[in-house]
Amino acid sequence: MTTLNLEEVHTMSEFQKGLEAYTYCTLCPNYCRVDRTAGDIGRCGETDSVRVAWSGLHRGEEPPVTGEKGSGMIFFCGCPLHCAFCQNHQISAGLTGGDSSVGITVSIEELASMMIALQKMGATNINLVTGTHFIPSIIEAIKRARNQGLVLQIVWNSSGYESIEGLTLIDPYVDLYLIDVKTLDAEVAQRFCALAKYSEIIRPVMDFLVARHSEVTFDEKGNMQGLLVRHLLFPLTLPATKEFLHYFAKTLKNHAWLSLMVQFVPPKGDVTFPEITEKEYDSLIDLMEELEIEEGFVQELADNIPWIPDFNRDVPFPSSFAEVSPYFLALKQKAMHQETR
Numbered sequence: 001m002t003t004l005n006l007e008e009v010h011t012m013s014e015f016q017k018g019l020e021a022y023t024y025c026t027l028c029p030n031y032c033r034v035d036r037t038a039g040d041i042g043r044c045g046e047t048d049s050v051r052v053a054w055s056g057l058h059r060g061e062e063p064p065v066t067g068e069k070g071s072g073m074i075f076f077c078g079c080p081l082h083c084a085f086c087q088n089h090q091i092s093a094g095l096t097g098g099d100s101s102v103g104i105t106v107s108i109e110e111l112a113s114m115m116i117a118l119q120k121m122g123a124t125n126i127n128l129v130t131g132t133h134f135i136p137s138i139i140e141a142i143k144r145a146r147n148q149g150l151v152l153q154i155v156w157n158s159s160g161y162e163s164i165e166g167l168t169l170i171d172p173y174v175d176l177y178l179i180d181v182k183t184l185d186a187e188v189a190q191r192f193c194a195l196a197k198y199s200e201i202i203r204p205v206m207d208f209l210v211a212r213h214s215e216v217t218f219d220e221k222g223n224m225q226g227l228l229v230r231h232l233l234f235p236l237t238l239p240a241t242k243e244f245l246h247y248f249a250k251t252l253k254n255h256a257w258l259s260l261m262v263q264f265v266p267p268k269g270d271v272t273f274p275e276i277t278e279k280e281y282d283s284l285i286d287l288m289e290e291l292e293i294e295e296g297f298v299q300e301l302a303d304n305i306p307w308i309p310d311f312n313r314d315v316p317f318p319s320s321f322a323e324v325s326p327y328f329l330a331l332k333q334k335a336m337h338q339e340t341r
């Protein structure tokens with residue numbers, strides 16, 4: 001079994017809880033140990049000021065996550081992992097490399113109000129996208145939102161690049177993990193995630209989650225709880241995806257559902273990759289059958305919508321499956337007005 005490099009394991013005794021965690025930040029496996037409250041910035045590209053790139057309803061998630069009217073998304077700016085072909089590169093690079101005009105800085109109270117606003121829009125859940133580097137603020141916001149009447153489930157939508165310390169903090173507040181297992185192969189991780197050690201980090205992360213969420217359940221409204229594991233086939237890496245499927249069957253199958261995606265859309269036109277062939281696709285379906293992986297979702301080859309979100313727009317996604325939160329829009333307009341004064 002792959003284990004973490006012991007030199008990089010940060011003990012719980014060193015780890016500070018609450019907002020103090022920002023003062024010596026070890027919220028993700030980068031363990032930057034910077035003081036983000038002083039304006040210092042680690043690999044995630046963000047200080048302790050929460051920045052949100054977009055909030056609204058999204059109907060493009062897996063069926064139980066989308067529900068009837070859409071998942072209530074909150075996209076955070078910055079990211080601890082900087083994948084070479086990130087579709088959200090406008091916002092994931094953070095203050096140091098992204099488009100700093102995209103996204104607004106919000107207080108914890110405003111973040112709580114954003115959750116309440118999504119509930120008023122009829123959201124199925126609150127879907128927190130790449131929130132790892134803001135875990136302490138998110139926890140405070142969830143607590144305040146609960147006090148203000150938030151009843152929706154919390155979805156933790158993550159790259160899988162998490163520290164056990166950070167997960168320990170956020171786990172009591174999470175109902176469903178929508179979590180990537182991008183690859184278990186170091187070379188593939190280096191090429192597509194720009195970080196070979198992702199392949200080592202992800203196994204203990206999944207072990208931690210399975211120990212706490214040992215089965216998928218659904219409530220009377222059809223809301224899913226537990227683990228929904230996403231895996232995207234990267235171009236020309238079929239053997240790595242087959243390795244992942246074997247791992248899933250052996251380790252996760254009885255505890256999690258699978259969402260297998262096969263449509264890779266590089267965000268920049270200067271890079272092209274061959275598309276997956278029907279023969280390759282069929283070989284994955286055959287392997288899933290052989291491994292008796294039955295619970296979950298598989299993207300159809302024909303489902304491809306080659307859409308790259310544009311977070312400069314009020315609705316970054318095709319309007320047929322997304323709707324901006326009026327509360328978020330009002331905050332954005334207020335921020336723009338303050339900038340021009």
Ligand code: SF4
Pocket residue numbers: 025026027028029030031032033034036041042043044045046079080132133
């Ligand atoms: S959250 Fe950011 S500052 Fe903190 S350890 Fe991760 S990358 Fe570094």
